Amino acid sequence: MTARVSGERDSQAAGAEQLALIRASVRAGRKDPPARPRTWRGAPLAGELPVARVLVDKGLVHLDRFFDYAVPAAMDADATPGVRVRVRFGAGERGGRREGGGLINGFVVERRATSDFPGTLAPIAQVLSTEQVLGPELLRLCRAVADRYAGALADVVQLAVPPRRARPEKQPSPPAPAPPAAPGPGGWDRYPRGPGFLAALARGEAPRAVWTALPGPGWPDELARALATALAAGRGALAVLPDGRAAARVDAALGALLGPGHHVLLTADAGPEERYRNWLAVSRGAVRGVVGTRAAMFAPVRDLGLAAIWDDGDQAHADDRAPQPHARDVLLLRAAHERAGLLLGGHAQTVEAAQLLATGFAAPLTAGRETVRLSAPLVRTVGDMDEARDAAARTARLPSLAWQTLRDALGRGPVLIQVPRRGYVPRLACERCREPARCRHCHGPLTVPDGGELRCGWCGRxxxxxxxxxxxxxxxRAVVVGARRTAEELGRAFPAVPVRTSGRDHVLETVPERPALVVSTPGAEPRAEGPGYAAALLLDGWALLGRPDLRAGEEALRRWLAAAALVRPQEEGGTVVVLAEPTLRPVQALVRWDPAGHAERELADRAALGQPPVSRMAAVSGLPEAVDGLLATAELPPDAEILGPVPLPVTAAGQPRRPGDPPPGEVWVRALVRVPPGSGGALAAALKAAQIARATHRAGPPARIRIDPPDIG
Known part of the structure; x- marks a missing residue:
């Protein structure tokens, strides 16, 4: 590639005058080139450290390195490591000097006395801000994440450092408050190892635990007490939640414990300016406590003492922007590099958490079986019905068990109905042969949006x-009935009971304690005021369990547990009815309220089959020639195993695309590369090096690399 940026190693890019001096020095037997000029076009350069290493904001993997620029004397005091700058990138040569090239943003990462670039260094064009937003600790974390996911450092920094807002930078942050008083254990007394975990945090140690939270509304307060204990020990605390509603609950609980000034909330709901103001307070060290959503995983908390994540199985924790890091893995890196405590919490348990327990990296934080029994609702399945009296118990969408539970519970309070899909009738099929109904033009699924006309869900015809x-x-006939259609049918069956819906377009925060039917999609369930829901119906369980996904069972159980945790305990009449085959493992785990046991058995199955997280895996997708070329170029570890490639479904025009899906009409393939534990770093490095080599030599279209993809079918 022709050198077009200051700091590249190509000697042909050097100016004729400088190149002649270097050759003269070599002929004279000198190893070092002569001293560099201290001016640029007559303007003096910085005297002591005239070279700045800059990370340019260019997320291309073959440009994943630092570039040297000259520091003008006028910018000497401002161009410090961590600040944002503007530099010329992509310059050409005119008359022996680098000129032209567009301006691009970047970050100064280091100031140096010399540069090993033999040409003439272009100067920094502008210092955008003197705020040091990319400190050395944050830079090391971003580099570790980029290496783990075979990505470019600039892409990770874009995720870690929010866009600049001038007004908050001009305003000083409040002074850092003194460490607060340590709170009491509160709900942690219900867990045998809970007080010991808090005591280790109070001593400044770094305990690591997988926390299986009890059902009920107490988990925000318990998580807040763990964060407050780390802050009371004089260290930092960080909690990452899957959505703004959960983050707001922990924020309120932590504020009630500590009062204002000890922590900030980092979510998109606050708006870009307020969020940047809060982020600056953390970066400046004025605040050491952070509660936030996915982007908060990079929050530059000083002297981190506890990194916590709630519900790590939620797909919202996986960023859909390159290199698609997962918050759990980022916090694991931070806990290891910064010697901080780690807390993975949730009502469910992922196989990744079970792997941490199996390897001894973390300890379990669970309650005793008697405590679980007293806190959980009664869970019933269609197998509890007498099939002789209810012949449709296993086939009807609402068998008599569900109707009976609805009628009994509505006399005591609200009832939650969880529906896997939103909308009216998301999927249709032939009533006679059950063949899925598809569009004759693009073969997309036919739907009836909002009870309107029959139309294609992809092209809209x-x-x-x-x-x-x-x-x-x-x-x-309807194959999967959506939330709004379900609400309409229940409204006709119970005309005197109000029906409320909660979904992606309109999510309810809470519902009153009085009787009502609350129809919700997974993840949008509102909390019921008072003791909680009187009952919950978990409909269409087969739709969750039948997905062609390695995590189908784990995801179904996670969603069921999240809804069932909102129901009153069994002693107060709380009942949950799950409409799925009662003999299946996730259903039995729900009945016993045993998410840890389900995760252990799933992990054992994965180990027997060599599947993640027991192994490390990379998905390489793209055009067939791109995938074949990348795998042929990569120097994979000797223990690597290539599975595939196999064709991916073709994306039709107008079909919604997920991150990583092929462009409409293109035929892509995907290959999986699997390695045993310990070789994941070598696999990522090999794939990244091959990607760089192919991009540098323009060896064909690029392939997409995703490390540890969560959606392996």
């Missing part, structure tokens, strides 16, 4: 006269 291509039938 209306279907006027549909007939099944298999049997010729002309009547349709």
């Amino acid at each position: 209306e279907e006027q006269s549909w007939h099944c291509p298999e049997c010729g039938g002309g009547r349709l």
Whole structure:
């Protein structure tokens, strides 16, 4: 590649005058080139450290390195490590000097006395701000994340450092408060090892635990007490939550314990300026406590004492921007590098958490079985019904057990109905042969949005006269009924009871204690005021369990537990009915309220099959020639195993695309590269090096690399 940026190693890019001097010095037997000029076009350069190493804001993997620039004397005091600057990037050569090139943002990462670039260094064009936002600790973390995910450092820094806002930078942050008083154990007394975990944090140690939280509303207060204990010990504390609602609950609980000034909330709901103001307070050391959503995993908390994550199985913790890091893995890196405590909490337990327990990296924080029994609701399945009296118990969407539970519970309070899909009738099929109904133009699924006309869910075309291509039938049935259709049907069945819905378009925070039917999609369940819901129905369990995904069972149990945790304990009449095959492992784990046992058995199955997290895996996807070329170029570890490639589904025009899906109409393939534990770093480095080599030599279209993909089918 032709050298077009200051700091590149290509000797052809040097100016003719400088190159002649270097050759003259070599002929004279000198090893070092002559001293560099101290001016740039007559303007003096910085005297003591005239060279700045800059990370340019260019997320290309083959440019994943630092570039040297000259520091003008006028910018000597401002161009310090960590500040934002503007530099020329992509300059050409005119008359022996580098000129032209567009301006691009970057960060100064180091000041040096010399540079090993043999050419003439271009100067920094502008110091955008004197705020040191990319400190050495944050830079090391970003580099570790980039290496783990085979990504570019600039991409990770974009995730870690929020966009600049001038007004907050001009305002001073309040002085740091004195460490607060340590709170009492509170709800941690319900866990045998809970007080010991808090005591270790109070001593400034770094305990690591996987916390299986009891059902009920107490987990925000318990998490807040763990954070407050670390802050009371004079160290920092960080908690990452899957969404703004959960973060707001922990923020309120921590504020009630400590009062104002000890922590900040980092979520998108606050707006970009307020969020940047709070982030600056953390970066400046004025605040050591942080509660936030996914982006807060990079918050520059000083002297981190506890890194906590709630519900690490929620897909919201995985960033959809390159290199797609997961908050759990980032916090694991921080705990190891910064010698901080770690707390993975949730009502459910992921196989990754079970792996941490199995390897001894973390200890379990669970309650005794008697305590669990007293806190959890009664869970019933369709297997509890007498099939002789209810022949449709296993096939009806709402068997008599569900109707009976609804009628009994509505006399005591609100009832939660969890529906896997939003909308009206998301999926349709032929009534006669059950063949899925698809569009004749693009073969997308036919739907009835909001009870309107039959139309394609991908291209939007209306279907006027549909007939099944298999049997010729002309009547349709709902395969998966959405939340709004469910609410409509229940409203007709219980006309005197108010029906409320909560989903992606409108999420309710809470519902009153009085009787009501609350229809919600997973993750949008509102809390019920008072003691909680009187009952919950978990509908269409087969739709969750039947997904072609390695995590289908784990994800179904996680969603069920999150909804069931909002229901009153069994002693107060709380009942949960799950409509799924009662013999399946996730259903049995819900009945016993045993998420840890389910995660252990899932981990054992993964170990037997060599699947993550027991192994490390990379997904390489793209055009067939791109995938083949990358794998042929990569010097993979000797213990690597390549699975595939296999074709990926073609994305139709108008079909919603997830991150990593092929562009419409393109035929992509995906190969999986699997290595045993201990070789994950070598695998990421090999794939990244191959990507760099192919981009440098322009060896064909690029392939996409994702380390430890969460959605392996």
